[in-house]
Amino acid sequence: MEVQEAIGTRRTYRFLLPHKGVELAKIQKMLEAARRASFWGNVQALRAVVVDRATAREDVLASLSAPVAGFQIDRAPVVIVWYLDYAALDDQGDRLKELVNARVLGVDREKALDTLDSFLIPFFQKVMPHIKASGLTEIDCGQGIAQATLVAIDQGLGTACLSTPNEEVIKKNMRLPDTAKVLLLMCVGYPAESREAGGQRPRLPFEGIFHLNEYGNPFPCDEKVIEELKQARLLQEPAPLPEREAELHYLQKALDLPDF
Numbered sequence: 506m507e508v509q510e511a512i513g514t515r516r517t518y519r520f521l522l523p524h525k526g527v528e529l530a531k532i533q534k535m536l537e538a539a540r541r542a543s544f545w546g547n548v549q550a551l552r553a554v555v556v557d558r559a560t561a562r563e564d565v566l567a568s569l570s571a572p573v574a575g576f577q578i579d580r581a582p583v584v585i586v587w588y589l590d591y592a593a594l595d596d597q598g599d600r601l602k603e604l605v606n607a608r609v610l611g612v613d614r615e616k617a618l619d620t621l622d623s624f625l626i627p628f629f630q631k632v633m634p635h636i637k638a639s640g641l642t643e644i645d646c647g648q649g650i651a652q653a654t655l656v657a658i659d660q661g662l663g664t665a666c667l668s669t670p671n672e673e674v675i676k677k678n679m680r681l682p683d684t685a686k687v688l689l690l691m692c693v694g695y696p697a698e699s700r701e702a703g704g705q706r707p708r709l710p711f712e713g714i715f716h717l718n719e720y721g722n723p724f725p726c727d728e729k730v731i732e733e734l735k736q737a738r739l740l741q742e743p744a745p746l747p748e749r750e751a752e753l754h755y756l757q758k759a760l761d762l763p764d765f
């Protein structure tokens with residue numbers, strides 16, 4: 506994995522080649538990356554259904570479509586439905602014991618297992634409603650999805666994350682368990698647009714969002730570091746790029762896109 510993908514060239518690809526399918530082996534690598542991400546208590550609540558337009562049922566495809574961003578979903582060769590399964594949290598005790606037995610949690614094995622049984626697992630069970638409400642598990646899922654995104658970019662693919670108003674119909678048509686919460690739809694395919702995909706999107710200034718030691722003390726943004734990143738070609742030119750207008754018109758015609 507190149508740092509470049511994480512800092513400078515990873516971005517949302519809204520325009521994908523509709524006619525070019527994605528090799529399932531590439532999707533498998535994305536899923537492996539997601540599976541290996543960190544999860545609190547090793548609960549591993551991230552799940553996915555990969556919808557391959559070439560082979561998926563009509564009702565499954567229809568449940569994904571939505572107004573506004575629907576043009577992306579309707580043309581994407583693959584849509585990954587990432588979801589969280591709250592049932593995974595019920596097995597947290599087992600997951601913690603696996604960590605101890607794998608010798609990556611605790612020092613003395615027997616003492617660690619005792620502490621889990623007598624204190625930690627009952628404690629987690631007691632505070633589980635708060636943990637569920639805290640967003641911690643969603644953060645873990647986000648980390649997994651981010652890792653999958655980087656693997657996609659590394660393999661020459663583009664992705665776009667989209668929220669969905671269709672949770673109920675998606676759950677019904679895909680037969681997801683009642684304990685599932687749909688997180689987002691990820692369009693995956695080969696980009697129809699240039700690698701820069703329009704250039705670096707606007708970002709809030711570094712100063713003001715990161716702090717050192719306490720709020721209000723800006724984390725120092727060293728211009729030398731920025732220069733280093735530029736020299737290494739890790740930072741892209743900010744959007745809009747000069748040729749973007751023409752590229753958008755070309756994409757609109759090629760992909761038969763609505764006016765928005």
Ligand SMILES: Cc1cc2nc3c(=O)[nH]c(=O)nc-3n(C[C@H](O)[C@H](O)[C@H](O)COP(=O)(O)O)c2cc1C
Nearest residue numbers: 515516517518574665666667668669689702705706
């Ligand atoms: C969790 C998540 C949900 C998103 N949902 C939508 C969405 O519903 N519709 C949409 O057009 N873009 C959506 N986006 C894409 C963002 O608009 C995009 O990330 C943002 O414009 C910055 O662009 P970049 O990803 O290329 O840096 C989503 C992105 C993320 C990470």
